[in-house]
Amino acid sequence: MSLNIDNVKCSGCGLCLRACPFGALLLESREGQGLPESKYRKIAIVTEACTLCGACLETCKFDAMQIEKIQGGGTPHKEQYQGVWVFAEQRDGAIQGVVYELLTKGRALADQRGTHLAAVLLGHQQQEHCAALFAYGADKVYLVDHPALAQFNSDTYTDILTGLINKHKPEIVLTGGTSIGRTFIPRVAIRVNTGLTADCTGLEMDEKENILLQTRPAFGGNIMATIICPNHRPQMATVRHKVFKQGAPAAGRPGEIIAEPAGIRAVKARVLEVVHAMGQQVNLAEADIIVSGGRGLGGPENFALIAELAGELGGAVGASRAAVDAGWMPSFHQVGQTGKTVCPKLYIACGISGSIQHLAGMSSSEVIVAINKDPAAPIFDVADYGIVGDLFAVVPELIKALKNR
């Protein structure tokens, strides 16, 4: 993608310079540039600071500016792209856990490639987090500080990360597969004209070709695909929380903070209010322990038993599609292909037979316990510990055993 200025139509009026939030446009004399003849003396020039945000397009009265979103034959001078970046997502001033996991992975990739690891932190008054980012392996933090960045805004975050990538040219950009990551990273990838692999479960350097091998599940985990981005830079991937292990922090590890200006333009989407309606109880993606109930519960009232076990474990309550479709639980509790994909440390399936769709959403959990009456239930194929029996007898005994220390 590129911003093109028509060298005949541009009058050199400079209106676009004023509209550009990033200072990415300059006026230069037409003389000696080998341009076609024109009655105008000056012409606008695009520099690398351009984020392709398009703010200039509306101001041009001469129809001389156009953004060409063209893929073509790959990124020119791709050897200039160096370093591994991790997007250091913060929500309400808290760095998300996936960031430290990505830094650990990014550190290994950077060492293998003989390059640096950088974190990109967007927010307001978030400098205090830099030390932790260094401790987990970042050599640099690109810090963008602005009140408008305190809350996530898809348009603004897209502009700024695009600008940083165009300016500093990283070879690899890793982002958490969180709601925020999944919202704006696909836009950044389109704008910088490169590929993006979603929800990778494996990232490795191919040392011969020096390209990133990105492995991800598809069809609900029934197949795995290894994907490369051979000709475009950066190579971009998202990774879900808890897929990679977080390393041990090295307290006091030094690093460089690079403050970057925030170009904020008027955006068309405005966040009116941030509502934290759901407590940790239903934040399935983040939960370390999930207890799920299915059709075997027989009715909504019996979810109290599931909640009791979850409460005893400090975990969240999940539900199978059958339980949600029956109206026993709201859909944000649903685990599976059309619900949430989870990978907690412990997943306890109670009265869930284990349809392929459900397994797709939870089979990567670290330890799986299944309780079901039917010994042939497919859930037992993925369970580390299976109890063939009546959940109404077994679950109270589990609660009792947990209480009994």
Place this chain on the structure above:
Amino acid sequence: MHIVVCIKQVPNTTQVKINPETNTLIREGVESIINPFDENALEAALVLKDTLGAKVTVVTMGPPQAEAILRESISRGADAVLLLSDRAFAGSDTWATSYALAQGIKTLGPVDLVLFGKQAIDGDTAQVGPGVGEHLGWPVITFVRKIEVDGNLLRVESVFEDGFDRIEVALPAVLTVVKEINIPRMASLKGRMASRKAVVAPVTAAAIAARPECLGLRGSPTRVIKIFTPPKKTGGLKLDGADAAAAAKTVVGKLRELKIV
């Protein structure tokens, strides 16, 4: 108001077959359905049509058989459809797919709102909705569970891990919706008749003025180099629950050994 809904045909099966030569999925011979999340996007459009009056155009890109899901959309209440079907689209990744859909949408005249399901159940990338927004140069709000229209403004609720953001966005815009936004309706009798009568003609890459270098494998930055079946988990310790107390004790003991509880 003119609403475009982008839908995808996905296989209604877990029997995935792969062409070993091209490493791409073989979709022939497998029953196909509308991607479930896209049904919610269509329903959201139809609700706006019912309450405010709107024209609903459903767009898909795929092989000629994808016509079936467009007819299904008409039977539920869509007014018009666009089938982007051309060999030139084959092998598109999310970049090239977003580009082709955006080009297709540009041929539909003035459009106020484009709706997507949050992701497709076959690829699970959730990239094409935001990608189309970017190619159109429009704002994108993802994971929407509620839509209110106020003139030229939309007020929506966008779901995050721990809650939701209330966001106001000016039209035109692109939204992706989550399942909890609504319950999709069934086809009506009147709709079924309209569906039978509808003419669905494939529209080619040339007809949407798409640049050949941006389409299909050639237009895709990413390449699939290997597809494999993950090693199947074989199941672990199976206990008889007849003695519930003993089984529970064993499991809790194991979990304590693993330091999970």
